[in-house]
Amino acid sequence: MTRPFQLPNDVLLLVGEQLDDHADRWNLIFISQDFHDLFLSLVYRTVRLNHWRGAYSFIRAITKRPSLARVVRELDLSRWRKESIPQADWDVLQRCSILQGRVEVSSYSQDETTQWGENLAKGRGDAWIALMLPLLTQLRQLHLVYSTPSICLNRIMQRAISNERPFQSQPAFQHLSKVSLHHREHLDQPTAHANAANGSHEDQSALLLSFFQLPSMCSIVANSLVDPTSISIDSDPETDETEPLDVGCSSITEIDLSRSSGNRGMDALIASCADLKSFKYQHSDSHLTSNGYQPTAFYRSLTRSKRSLQTLWLDHYGDHYPFTSAGLNQTHDEWFGSLADFSALREIRIRLPNLLDIRYQSEPTSPLINSLPRSLEILYIDGCEERHVGMLVSQLRTVVRNRRSRFPHLRCLSIEGAFRNASADELGDTSASASEPADDTIKPKIVQAAEPLHEDCASAGLELHVHDRTFSQSPHH
Structure with missing residues (x-):
């Protein structure tokens, strides 16, 4: 043509x-x-692989044409479907010289070769991606789903950091800046206890920590993580292979952890970041080793970053059980501490009991206006109980009225709680028609209580949002 x-x-x-x-x-x-x-x-700039067939074709293509491997900027296995390879197909793959060559260059012994074969045959995405990574020298973004134990992937990452074969000819992952790691067992069974198998905590931590040691990393997203700080402290030093991170060694500026357990405030991760700008954390007590959400532990950890941190989300929609491995679970309602000294902080999302010290009284021991940073632009308050609405409105009105002198950059306030009108079913009203729509409106008394704050925000040119957990309203009620 x-x-x-x-x-x-x-x-x-x-x-x-x-x-x-x-x-x-x-x-x-x-x-x-x-x-x-x-x-x-x-x-080939963006490659998405969902199963072993696509992975095999991709490895063949970039092995035959190395120039294609060099143009790959993003590799996405987030929708990987784990499925065992049929025996007839596996017999063919084992005779493929390209696949054999990739396994041989990545293995140091016959035992390792056998492990590669077993994991590849099971259709495990972490094993297949481990074969590809040494070829993708210009990779910028990586999104993957992994299982534990992820022996092959952990091995490749450790050798990349140490510049060992198959990375001895050039430094590995010099351009990789964004990584998302999603634990397969958690995604398959989100209600089950995560990481129940022995050694899986260390396995996850070793994989995560390896990315913190890469030179161009900026952003890490992960789920179902157990605090690597508690592992390094509590594990046996003779058998634990997880190397601790040096303070300030990492270039990562954004950390986003969902359904995780930070028994010691994720101190090892936070301390390793020389210039942490965004930290988002969602707690989950579903982990067998969880001691509950402990806000003061995160306060101690994040104090290291109080001059650089711009975005802080703490425990949005977290899971809190009445009892954990440590016993009665009450720490999740502790006061986080004052944020006034976090001089760069622009956006805060935090639960009300962690924002204000109201655990044993109806009024906070320290006024909200004294606990917020001057740099604040957006404040999102989760978990406000109905009985605390009046108190919170009063505290926020003081903030709004003093915005010019204390918070000149403030532009948006949000309050979230159980504010929705109960439906007929929830109230046990069997006479209501089944065809009647659910009453997804904020309770009138909540609207009335928030009205003075709405008037103050309107006069000041600020946005005010009042949300129920089950749905979101448009600005103001």
Whole structure:
């Protein structure tokens, strides 16, 4: 096919980059030989693999054409479907010289080769990705689902950090900046106790900590993590292979942990970050070793970053059980501590009992206006009980009225709690029609209590949002 008019390749590539759908980019390479040669590298910039068949094809392609491996910027296995390879297919794969070569270059012994084979045959994404990683020298983003124990992936990451084979020819992952790690067992069984198997805590921590040691890392997202600080303290030093992180050694500026357990405030992770700007943490007591959410532990850890931290989300929609392995679970309602000295903090999302010291009284021991930083722009308060609405409104009104002198950058306030009108079913009213829509409105007394704050915010040009946990309202009620 001859193009009726010629556009420079740079212009065509810019047009191709505007196609967000990967399928549309893929279709470009079938238009003509010219388009195939031009746009093939564009197709390989973002690679999404969902199963072993795609992984095998990808490894073959980048092994045969190393130039394609060098254009890969993002590798996404977040939707990986773990499935064992049928025996007939596995017999064919074992005879593939390319696959054999990748395993051999990554293995140091026959035992390791056997382990690779077993994990690949089970269709484990962490094993397949471990074969690819040494080839992807220009990778920027990595999203993966892994299982524990992730022997092959852990092994490859440790060798990358140590510049050992298969990374001895050049430093590994020099451009990798964003990583998301999702634990497979948690995703498959979100209500089950995570990490029940012996050694799985150490396995997860070793994998996570390896990314903290890479030179260009900026952002890490993970789920179902047990605090590596408590592991390094409580584990046997003779058998634990997890190396502690040096203070300030990591370039990571964003940490986002969901359904995790930070018994010691994730101190090892936070302390390793030289310039932490965003920390988001969602607690879960589903982990067998959880001692409950302990806000004061996070306060001690985050104090290290009080001059750099800009975004802080603490325990939004966390899971708190009445009892944990430590006994009666009461620490989750502790006061976090004053945030006034966090001089760069712009956005705060925090539960009311952690924001204000109201554990044993109806009024806080320290006024809210004295606990917030001057740099504050957005304040989102979770978990406000109905009995505390009046108190919180009063505290926030003081903040709003003093915004010019104390909080000149403040622009948005949000309050979340159990504020929805109960439905007929919830009230046990069997006479209500089943076809009647649910009453998804804020209780009138909540609206009335918040009205003075709404008037203050409107006069000040601030946004006010009042939310129920089950749904979100538009600005103001």
